[in-house]
Amino acid sequence: MKFKNFPMVKMVVYGRGCFDQTQDILTPHRKADFPFIFIVDDIFKGNNALINRIPLSGTDKIVYASAADEPKTKQVDAIANSLKEAYGEVSGIIGIGGGSMLDLAKAVALMMTNPGSSADYQGWDLVKVPGAYHVGIPTLSGTGAEVSRTTVLTGPQRKLGMNSDYTPFDQIILDPELIKNAPKNQRFYTGMDCYIHCIESLTGTYLNTFSQSYGEKALELCEEVFLEKDVWDDDSDDKLMMASFHGGMSIAYSQVGVAHALSYGLSFLLGTKHGIGNCIVFDQLEEFYPEGVAKFKAMVKKHDIDIPKGICANLTDEQFEKMIDVALFLEPLWENALGKNWRDTITRKKLRAMYEKM
Structure with missing residues (x-):
């Protein structure tokens, strides 16, 4: 049996x-x-409390990007091509924002x-050359993108x-003050x-002890923050940031499942943001995750x-078919959720009925 040999983030710093410490790092x-390029959510434009703390030097540049829509391949290509034309190469790319950034x-x-x-690299293990040095600094917690x-x-x-x-960050900077x-x-x-990552990982057929150890901790933290605590405080931010980290690690050695597969269809066709799309879908998934959905509703x-x-x-037949195409393409997600015979359960008719409930 050949086991998955996957990369992890090389360096992590955590703390309020x-x-x-960004400049020292x-x-x-x-x-x-060659400059460092800071890709920053444009919601922070004019927020001097954050922007003035970004350690610019020489020809370093801030590139503001909108998180109103999730990242598109044409957006990635436009930014990368403009940087190559302007500088040839860069010292590194630093992302500051939520999962989209x-x-x-x-x-x-x-x-x-x-x-x-x-777009040529959308898939599994198609990237053959290491990218530029890259650093992730999250200002929201949950996606596990870090x-x-x-x-x-x-x-x-x-x-x-x-x-x-080659996709994982070389460095992440986890500062709970940034998500306050x-x-x-x-x-x-x-x-x-994050919560849905955990449910899908912990109930999936790909589950192993590595994934379980991270997923259980992330789930524990999510339930403490969203079910047990009555007041949102600094401790909530600390715990949610670590839940996101552990949730992302859990799916690194397993997979997500039904909610993510269906939400990808919503996002592609309707532009639904990933987090809210997962919520829209998960709200209808008692058939697959009864206990998880009950707690979600609570x-x-x-x-x-x-x-x-x-x-x-009000979608047309053609639009439903496109969403179904997108969802069905994500075969590893369905196999994790339902096993190798998932096609016996997940038919186009079944998916159409599920989307119609949303």
Whole structure:
């Protein structure tokens, strides 16, 4: 039997205020005359409390990007090509923001050294050349993008990650102060991404002790934050940041499942953001994850969160078929959820009925 030999983030710093160590961390990796590029969520534009702390030097540059839509291959290609035209190469790429910014940074780093379009690398183990040095600094917790070996992109044909051994960050900076005061709904949707990771990993056929050890800890932290605590405080931010880390590690050696497969279809067709898309789907998955969905509904009620309904109500047959195509392409997710005979259960008719409930 051949076991999976997967990469992990090389360096991790954690602690309140550790963002101030960014310059010390980057300096040994600076190449003469080549800048560091900071890809930053444009929600922080004008937020001097954060922006003024970014350690710019020489020709270093901040590239603001919108997280209103999830990263697209054409966006990745445009940023990477402009950087190559302007500088030839860079000292590194630093992503600051939620999961979308972290995925965007990982993808741009890969495309600084690999030819063609990022769409050419949507799949498993298609990237053959290490990317530029890249650092992830999350300002939301839940996606696990800071530790995953994928960067999820929407391309011309599908929503699918660049899954490779070269995708993980070389360094992550985990500072819980950066996620303080995140909007309640956004914090919940992103936190539920972590919770759903855990449910899908811990109930999946790919489960092993490695995944289980991380997944159980992440689930414990999520339930403590979203079910047991009555007041959101610094401790909540600390715990959710570590839940995200552990949740991402859990799926590194296993997989996600039904919720993620279906939410990819929503995202591709409707542009639904990943966290809220997972919530919309998971809300309807009692058939597959009864205990997990029951606790999810309790969390929704406790935190007074609105889960959108009826987003598929007016879709055409052609649009339903496209979403089904996207979902069915994610075979490892279905196999993890239901085993090697998953096609006996998951038919196009079944998926159509499931989408119609959303």
